[in-house]
Amino acid sequence: MIYAAITAALAAGDRLRHAFGSELAATEHTAHDVKLVADKECQDLIYGILLQHHPDSACLGEEGDIGKPGAPIEWIVDPIDGTMNLAHNIPHFCVSIAARDAATQKIVLGVIYDPMRDELFTAVRGSGAWLNGQPIQVSRRDKLSDAVVAVGFAKSQDSIDHCLKLYAVYGNQAKKLRAMGSAALDLAYVAAGRLDAYIEQGVNLWDIAAGWVLVEEAGGVMEIEQKIKGKYKVCASSGRIDYPLK
Ligand code: LIP
16 A cells, blocks of 8 residues: 555656646635645545555545545545645645555555655654655654654644744743644654654644654654644644643
8 A cells, every 4th residue: 555655746846846836726715725636636646546555444634525435545635735735835844645444444554755855754654754864863852851842834824823832831841842834744753853843733634644643653652632623733742842832
């Protein structure tokens, strides 16, 4: 399965790298979000490759679901995580693909590909976390005052209000704050020890599924709460620092 996920992520990433910098057509603009034609096009490309390799599986994604209901394996796909960055020619976005065992509801593998840096993050449950074939681990920093914390700004007003509270707390207590605009890359950076924590409220499963197994396989801790149906509150960290507000 990891071979199919990597093949699909590299194919979609290649397409996005070529599209970067060009005028990208949008299908929808809302107060704090944008949807690009490229979102659906990349998802169709990814689904095609995953189902070619695993025809008995199902696919759940930001741009719609397909495949066999009740399938043993469910792919969880975000074709472009960090769409707003791509739409503004900010080279910080990725393709995120995870697989979930339908029986146990456990995420069993995750792939996050950043096409602009050619960084491929992979993890299979029980086999560790990797970046371009090298093992990665969460950071060893153990003081909040040494920590670089990413806070995500989701789309709904209440999640933005909550993130502003997080900013007030960590802007004062952490070494530095970051809002980089891609939950999946934030999680990959926690797994690689670049960030000490990532905290956000109001994200979707497809934003966090692949990063979830990456962080845990890199020795980190994922605290996840489903606030309302389909919306998650996440605190991903090395597990070595106590974060007063999540
Ligand atoms: C994005 C997330 C990010 C969040 C944005 C958006 P998208 O996902 O990765 O963490 O702050 O609001 O949800 O829309 O680019 O797939």
